[in-house]
Each structure stands twice: as C-alpha cells, then as structure tokens.
Amino acid sequence: MLERIHLLVVREVDRQGSLTAAAEILHVTQSALSHTVKKMEQQLGTAIWDREGRGLRLTQAGQYLLSLANRLLPQFEHAEQRMKQYAAGERGTLRIGMECHPCYQWLLKIVSPYLSRWPDVDVDVKQHFQFGGIGGLFGYDIDVLVTPDPLKRPGLRFDPVFDYEQVLVVAEGHRLANAKYIKPEDLTDETLITYPVDTDRLDIYNQFLGPANVAPRRHKKIETTDIMLQMVASDRGVAALPRWLAEEYADHLPVVSVKLGKDGIAKQIFLGTREADEPVDYLTSFVELARAGNGKPARIRR
Template sequence: MIERSHLNIIREVEKQGSLTAAAGSLCLTQSALSHAMKKLEMQLGTDVWLREGRSLRLTQAGRYLLGLANRLLPQLEHAEERMRQFAEGERGTLRIGMECHPCYQWLLKVVAPYLAAWPSVDVDVKQKFQFGGIGALFSYDIDLLVTPDPILKPGLQFEPVFDYEQVLVVPRDHALAKQAFVKPEQMSYEVLITYPVAIERLDVYSQFMLPAGVMPKRHKTIETTDIMLQMVASGRGVAALPRWLAQEYAASMAVVPVRLGAEGIAKQIYLGAREGDLSVDYLRAFIELARSL
C-alpha cells in the first residue's frame, strides 16, 4: 500500500512547504500529486494532512510517515548510488563527517596518502550536520565520522585510530608556561578560548574544571584554530587543544603547551561507521591507513 512515491511526496511537501512547490520539485502536476495522496489516505483509512487555509499540517499518521520517509529514503538512495557505481565500475565518494574541530589538521595527513592509494575514490568532508554526527551516519549523509567522543549505538561501530593528550596552550611569557602542569583552580583567573561547542562536550570543562567546581574568568569562542592561537600568542587568553597540534603551532608562534593536571587528559580519535559498510574495501582502507599513521 505505502509506496516509495508516497514517501517522496510527503518528504518533499514538508521540505518545500506546499503541494505546488513539491509537485514542481518532483516533476509532477499538482493534480497528480493530490490524487496519489488521496488514494493513499483512502487505502489507509486516515488523513495524512489537514488543510488550514492554504497550508497543510501533518496529522499524527502523517508525522509517522514523514519519519519513515526520512529514515528509508536516504538508505534507498544510498543503495541505488552504490549499485550504479558497481555497474559502472566506479568506487564512489567517501563522505567524512567531523565532530572534532582540531582533528581537521590530523585528517589532512590521512587524506593525502589515501587519495594517492585510491585514485578512483573521491573524499568529501562535512563539518555541519542537521542532527549531529550520529544522526548524519544513520541518515546516510556521511560514511565515516571523526570524533573524540563516540556514542555507542546499535548498527554503528567506532574504532580508535589515534591517541593524543589534551593540553592547555598559553603564551610563551605566561606564568603557567613555566609550570609542569596546570591546576584546575588556576583556570579561574584565565580567559578560556574554545571552539563554539557546548561546554559539556569540551574536555577542559568536563574532565578538568567542572569536577573541581571551577569556571574560567571568561569564556570566548572562535571557530578557526589559526585565529584562536593568534589570540593566545597575543596574550588574549588560553586554549585547550591536542598536544600534537599545539606543538606544530609552537614552532611558528609564541605559544607553549602545558599539561592539564598532574596526570594529564588522555584522549583518542575514533572513526565511526555503519556496521554494514565496514566490508566496503575503500572505507576499510581509510580506517587502516588512519590507524597506521
């Protein structure tokens, strides 16, 4: 009873905002679209939309079908694209999602040798997702997720590929630069510069300051690593970053990495994928290469 065309219509009407716009997007006449949905409503015995003036509002049944469309259609489209690639002897595109701002520099070191080894595979990197990284994997918007904080879900598998230490980056002439490690209470005097991420997802908060009941003097957010470290070097604040990244910038900027706490904060970068895709040769090869570098 419920056909793929019905799900396409429901998704497109929600996306476009009207039957007329959806019909144009789907290359249908508005009457054909309306007829198809009225026939479905008769078969189901319930309305999919309620008319409110010139607008449409999904019923409870309609919202259920919209959720079904958002789950199933991306999978069908993904499968069809894979089948086309197999038929034409192509490999396709490896779509990588980033949930780790500073990991971009690490990723570049993996992508270059990967592209050389797999000339028939393109790589696309996405950093913003409508429903977050996990949602992007489930909705087939990406094939791999780079994250330091994996969330275990049925149907997904996360593999650690790189170990690193999270450190505090301070100006070279800062008093903390001469210390073996930073204590949580010392952060209350500092302006902390971070990426625009919720504080519960920032290790310097969740694993260092918040357990000690400490907050920084001020908190600023900056999107780009280069500008963030320029701010640190000019004495405008301090930042928490991976040690390997801080050391790279320390070679050309007046910044110094300092351990967070006596034991430090040990982290790992993970690559997450759908379990069913782990047998795809070029995806598996990317994971193995990332682990070897």
C-alpha cells in the first residue's frame, strides 16, 4: 500500500541526491532509511531506484512517484499548517502569485485596505513558481494568481478584476509621440523595452508585432518599472505597458502613451483561485475587495 512516507522518501532522496543526506533531513539513520527503501520496494512490487555504483537513479516507477510527491505533499503540508493555525486561533497567510509585472502598483492599493480589514492575516507575494502560475495554484504554493492570461482548468476559477488598454510609451520628444496610433512597422527601428518575460507571453509580440511578421530593431529586458520608464524618458527605447500605469508615471516623467493599432489592445486582469477554497473567508474577501474597484485602474479608452 502506498503511504505518505514513501512519497517523502522519494522526494527527499531526489532533492538531496543521496540516502545519507536524505536521512539527515528526515531525521533517521542511513541504515533505517535503507531499510525503509527496501521495504517500500517490496511492498510496491517494483524497483523505485536503479543502483549505479554508490548513486541512485529513479526508475520509470520512481519518476511517477516523484511527480506524485511534488503534487500531493505540498497539499498535505498546506493542510497541516492551516489546521495548526485554526487550532491557535490564527487565520494564516494569503500567498499571492504574480504573472503580471506591472500589477504590483495596483496590488499595493489593494493590500493596504485588505490588511486593515484582516489584521490577523499576513500577505506574501511570489513571482516565480516551479510549475508556473497554474501549477502554483494546484500545488498549493500560492492561494491567488494575478494574471492577464487565465487558463481554464477543472478545480480553478478566474474572476475578472479590471479592464485595461495596452499602449506604447515613448518620450515626449519621440517621433511617435504625436501619432494617432502605432502601426507594427513603426517599431522596426526601435529598441523595445519589456519585462523579463518569454516573448510568446508578451502582448506586444503575440497580438501586435507577431501577426504582422515584424520585429523591433532591438529587444531589451528590464526587471523594474521605474528603470524601464526612466530609460523611455531618456529616449533610449519604447515600452508597451498598461495605460493606467503609464499615465501614473507621466505625472512626473516626460513620457506619453500612444494607442497600439487603430483599435487598440484591450486586456483584462483576472484573479485565479481554487474552487475548494471558496469557504476560506479571508481569501474570498481579497477577491471581493479587488473586484469592488479599490485602487482600480482606468478602463480602456475608445
């Protein structure tokens, strides 16, 4: 019979690279762990590891167990932590995953009133997930996913939070600053500055440049919005950002926003959650607060 300890052993041996190191993490002796491994393989009726000298290599069955361990163990650990918090009269931590770089400014406007409303709940923000944002939800690494690109999956729900328009941001003196709208070919001689995201996940590429088979002269990636827009203001490149964010920076930087294409690029931000977490009041409260429009950016301009 497959037991939780089997999954723990497979995961830790894979993480640590040896029985000796895994035994230390699991607080058992190496001989005890070796006995557990032998008994586990006897119970399951198949080899989990191939022995290669003093090393171990997972068999096909072992690879399957490792995949199962990476999915199920975080859920057990999350549930145990939640039970301890309930027992201590605590609420816990709301873990927010971000797949939207420019949404940090918006998130800050939501978090402030949320923390006031829920003083016994902490907030943690994560940007990197082992299996992506959707995997982060399924693996219980995060509780809420902020994303412009929802992927419908059984067991998950995505609530639209706000609409926005993706625009091109240029310096006030740039040759495109007074254009009515931008055409893809206008960017062939430009340095395009973006967040460090895969090109196929950038709207400026997959909804604007790609369909026209056009590429910018240079593509430069910058992590922070402040530095990105300082570069734009210095006329060292152009950037595609939400209009609401660009206009906030236009209050103190010499930058302007120009529509991408004649009809513009309309987008939405969604909050993804697990359907099973619907009874968790402090989680649903966050979604309700976000949908109510606290700190809500302006809607797309037509």
